[in-house]
Amino acid sequence: FFFQAEDGIRDFCLSRGLGDVYKRQLQDYKAYAIANKDKILQVIGQEEFELEKKSARIIKILEDRKYSNRYDKNHVHALFKTYKFVPGITLVCEKLGLFEELLNFYIEMQDHDKIIEVCTKYGEDEPNLWITSLKYFIKPENKALERLEEVLEHMEKIEALSPLLVLTIISKNKNVPLKYVRQFFLKKLKEDRQSYTKDKQLVESHMEQAKKGRDEYKKLRTQAFVFSSTKCTNCDNPLTMPSVHFLCGHSFIDTCLLSDKGEKECIRCLFENQRIIDTYEQLKRSCENAKVFQENLNQSKDKFDTITDLLGKGLINFSKD
Secondary structure: OOOEOOOEEEEEOOOOOOHHHHHHHHHHHHHHHOHHHHHHHHHHHHHHHHHHHHHHHHHHHOOOHHHOOOOOHHHHHHHHHOOOOOOHHHHHHHOOOOOHHHHHHHHHHOHHHHHHHHHHHHOOOOHHHHHHHHHOOOHHOOHHHHHHHHHHHHHHHOOOOOOOHHHHHHHOOOOOHHHHHHHHHHHHHHHHHHHHHHHHHHHHHHHHHHHHHHHHHHHHOOOOOOOOOOOOOOOEEOOOOOOEEOOOOEEEHHHOOOOOOOOOOOOOOHHHHHHHHHHHHHHHHHOOOOHHHHHHHHHOOOHHHHHHHHHHHOOOOOOOO
């Protein structure tokens, strides 16, 4: 309480306290803002413009190769994370190959568009990015189920991602509606069925060729081969003694077979046989060279198929050492 004197008469009244003071200040600030609206917006716009200029300059320095040895990328990355400078974080993470960390940064910000953008850009070489994003999108608290179908649409194009793994992850959240995942699994089942049919036909074809080869080999070992040609395959003149017959079915007059190797070869099949031998030797050398083999493996979409193909051709030998 305090006493208020007026015309010699003393009386008391309740103090209005600091609340009324702050209220009057707020009203004054509001009135000032309304009166100077254009000036305030101009100042804010100028500050934003200056900030954009500085951001652009920082990005330009980071992209310039002549400055690449003048700063520590890890230290810069830590500073950008502290101040949440998104363009800088993106650029440094790309330079350092920290795609998983970049993805987790956008997950923390709950930026759905950027999450899918990072996975689309690097997910083919880093399939785990899609797995991480899938775990994020299926969680109800993230309110991102409507983007799940889009994520699965991208994931179905990556052969390294097993549908069984996707099913295992989705099954951990029983609140995922079927409409978001139905199309993905239907397409995968259809692709697997087509792949199975194709592989089955290929296996049957190879088995048939192998059977023909074994039968022909057995025939050559156990039965006499009848040469019925009466003309030289090279000059088309009648065969005269001495003549040479090959198991491929071609027959030649001895003078038509001129070879520097000292052994006679079918000149009709020579180039095809040499091509097969050269291809085999080239593949064998590439398998023996670990660096070349690793490069070929990295360029292959299905590494398992590449290795099994080389094994089937007998190009990979496992030494006892």
